[in-house]
Amino acid sequence: MTIHIGANPGDIAETVLLPGDPYRAKWAAESFLSDVRCINQVRGMLGFTGTWKGNPVTIHGSGMGMPSLSIYVNELIKDFGAKTLIRIGSCGGMQNKVQVRDVILAMTATSLSTPSRGIFKEINFAPCADYRLLRAAADAAAAKGTPTHVGGIYSSDVFYDERPDLNEQMVRHGILGVEMEAAELYNLAARHDCRALAVLTVSDHLLTGEALPSDQREKSFGDMVEIALEAAFA
Ligand SMILES: O=P(O)(O)O[C@H]1O[C@H](CO)[C@@H](O)[C@H]1O
Numbered sequence: 001m002t003i004h005i006g007a008n009p010g011d012i013a014e015t016v017l018l019p020g021d022p023y024r025a026k027w028a029a030e031s032f033l034s035d036v037r038c039i040n041q042v043r044g045m046l047g048f049t050g051t052w053k054g055n056p057v058t059i060h061g062s063g064m065g066m067p068s069l070s071i072y073v074n075e076l077i078k079d080f081g082a083k084t085l086i087r088i089g090s091c092g093g094m095q096n097k098v099q100v101r102d103v104i105l106a107m108t109a110t111s112l113s114t115p116s117r118g119i120f121k122e123i124n125f126a127p128c129a130d131y132r133l134l135r136a137a138a139d140a141a142a143a144k145g146t147p148t149h150v151g152g153i154y155s156s157d158v159f160y161d162e163r164p165d166l167n168e169q170m171v172r173h174g175i176l177g178v179e180m181e182a183a184e185l186y187n188l189a190a191r192h193d194c195r196a197l198a199v200l201t202v203s204d205h206l207l208t209g210e211a212l213p214s215d216q217r218e219k220s221f222g223d224m225v226e227i228a229l230e231a232a233f234a
């Protein structure tokens, strides 16, 4: 057990899917895994372990924002031996070609800052996805016929952004969407020799103002869960 994860040794699989929303973790585990058991409830941050096609998988909430994700990913890697970590998140679309409900595979994650800024100091580290996971996820998405975009995303520290000029620069440089966790997930995976990927579903659109309701963000993004599972075990 750790301070934030009340699981026993062996309760957590080497492959962990990480939605920000703990209730998306519950829905995804109950919808896509077999033999599911709840392995964490500390602070309401739910985690579940089960199997997918015979392979052990944990689906654990990360909370919103990079400081929260950093706590869970540090403990999952250092205390529970997680090796493959795939974020299954929602994001805001930033390009006209990206539609609500499309999937984005985050090849890189730009940020203004991350919790790793203190150790990188003057280094502008380039957080990127694991290539094998990324390629397998793109193949899985193509096989399913899910409209999917592969490219750079923006990991922001704020949901309610008061700097429209930042978004303008992201759009201008081809960034596909905005979310709040992937850059630090990629930093931590690089530091600890793990594999990471962010598979995102577009829940909002910054250019059109479209926005899906919270129940759909919790319970309807099944394609990204299946793409993440296919990629993890390809
Ligand atoms: O839906 P999740 O996975 O939480 O991801 C996105 O949604 C939250 C904001 O509503 C942030 O965590 C952002 O990254």
Ligand SMILES: O=c1cc[nH]c(=O)[nH]1
Residues within 6 Å of the ligand: 090, 091, 092, 093, 158, 159, 178, 179, 180, 203, 204
């Ligand atoms: O961070 C996020 C997540 C979903 N939608 C957004 O616009 N931003």
